[in-house]
Amino acid sequence: MGISKHGKYFWLDIRIDGKRIRRSLRTENRNEALARYAPLREKLLEKHLGEKVRFSDFCKKYLDWAWSSKPASALREQQRLRKVQDFFQGLKIVYLDDITPYHVEQLKAELKSESLSKATINRYLQILRGLFYKTIDWEIYKKPNPLKKIRFYREERTIQALSWKDISTQRVLDAAKNISTSPGSPLQKIFYDLCFLALNTGMRKSEILDLKWKDIKGYEIEIIGKGLKRRTVPLNSTARRIIERQPKKDEYVFDLSNRHQPDLFRRTIGQIRKRTEIDFHFHLLRHYFTTRLIEKGIDFVTVGELLGHSKISTSLIYSHTDKERKRKAISLLE
Numbered sequence: 001m002g003i004s005k006h007g008k009y010f011w012l013d014i015r016i017d018g019k020r021i022r023r024s025l026r027t028e029n030r031n032e033a034l035a036r037y038a039p040l041r042e043k044l045l046e047k048h049l050g051e052k053v054r055f056s057d058f059c060k061k062y063l064d065w066a067w068s069s070k071p072a073s074a075l076r077e078q079q080r081l082r083k084v085q086d087f088f089q090g091l092k093i094v095y096l097d098d099i100t101p102y103h104v105e106q107l108k109a110e111l112k113s114e115s116l117s118k119a120t121i122n123r124y125l126q127i128l129r130g131l132f133y134k135t136i137d138w139e140i141y142k143k144p145n146p147l148k149k150i151r152f153y154r155e156e157r158t159i160q161a162l163s164w165k166d167i168s169t170q171r172v173l174d175a176a177k178n179i180s181t182s183p184g185s186p187l188q189k190i191f192y193d194l195c196f197l198a199l200n201t202g203m204r205k206s207e208i209l210d211l212k213w214k215d216i217k218g219y220e221i222e223i224i225g226k227g228l229k230r231r232t233v234p235l236n237s238t239a240r241r242i243i244e245r246q247p248k249k250d251e252y253v254f255d256l257s258n259r260h261q262p263d264l265f266r267r268t269i270g271q272i273r274k275r276t277e278i279d280f281h282f283h284l285l286r287h288y289f290t291t292r293l294i295e296k297g298i299d300f301v302t303v304g305e306l307l308g309h310s311k312i313s314t315s316l317i318y319s320h321t322d323k324e325r326k327r328k329a330i331s332l333l334e
Contacts, residue, residue: 003030003037012040016139045142052095053140056085062131072206075262077127084128096132096141101149104128108150118153125152175275179268190254191268193242198285200239202293202307205282209259212251216243225308233306 003025004013010033012023021044025033059081066074087107093099104125111121128147135141173195180192197208207223215222219240221233235243249255258264265282272280286307293303303309 003033012037012044014041014044014139016045042142045139052097053135054094055088055096055099056094058096058135058140059085059131062134065134071260072262080124080127081131084124096135097143099146101146104146104150119155122152122155125150171276171278172272172280175272178275179271185267186256187264188268190246190256193246194254195282195285197239197242198282199289200236200242201233202286202289203233204286205265209252209254209256209264211253213248213253214251216253223308229308231305231308 002013004011008028010025010027010030012021012025014021023040023044025036025040027033027036063074063078063081066077084107087110088099088103091103091106093103107128108121108125111124125147129145129150132141132145132147136145173192176192176195179188180190183189183191194205194208197203198205201221203211203221203223204225207225211221211223216235219235221235223231223233225231243253246253247255252259256264269281272278290303290307293306294300
């Protein structure tokens with residue numbers, strides 16, 4: 001979108017509030033077309049947008065998009081945006097155009113006063129930043145993103161992985177197996193298999209639930225993960241057996257009709273916590289997979305490739321789990 005050539009003339013080609021608009025720039029010269037583009041675009045924006053867009057109205061548009069594009073996180077974004085809307089409403093801010101970096105700093109201070117963690121405050125700011133980038137992408141908002149000038153908190157990111165004692169048959173896996181033996185739902189029937197596959201592949205919950213038969217190529221899985229990034233994950237014999245024992249009812253490996261329900265795991269996770277007295281969540285299985293690889297001496301580049309990390313710095317979060325191995329290495333010098 002922007003400027004394109006059709007026939008002998010250059011054309012303006014933009015979207016405003018989801019509607020595609022094309023206008024001839026009536027010139028064959030690219031430099032002249034570029035000069036005519038900006039004023040014509042501004043004129044069309046004024047004509048089609050008319051009144052300023054209400055913040056609450058755009059939040060609805062954004063959430064409609066979020067529910068269709070990233071359903072796993074849409075509910076949490078909806079809850080947090082509700083809090084942000086209430087805050088701006090308290091400041092008597094109605095329109096998108098009225099929100100400035102100063103108002104965002106006020107929001108940041110308000111969240112801090114509620115004793116929220118730095119990481120949680122950053123999540124609120126990230127949602128708001130993403131929302132404003134959508135207004136710009138959809139050519140609804142003409143100003144720079146007000147979050148661009150906001151400094152996010154520096155997070156001390158360390159991960160406490162499950163120990164083998166926790167994950168062994170005496171704790172999490174035993175509880176998961178008992179639940180799958182006497183299931184109260186289709187999810188609980190396969191929950192033990194889901195846990196074991198996560199332990200042996202490091203796959204995210206969404207990646208496992210969205211796994212299709214066509215994605216399995218012998219002893220490898222082709223995954224479209226977070227950010228639509230593609231990667232290949234090898235299958236060990238345990239992971240292969242788990243997949244092979246699933247009935248082939250449709251295109252998905254795991255038979256769940258409500259796989260995109262936001263709180264799908266909530267009840268089962270609650271039962272695991274109650275039975276084990278461990279603050280368990282499904283993502284800890286991915287952490288455990290990573291920790292075990294590092295303990296076995298696998299380099300961080302390989303670990304990052306298996307997990308689908310775009311930056312090695314993300315994998316380095318787990319470096320604290322390697323302390324004992326480093327200590328032993330140094331002791332060999334004595």
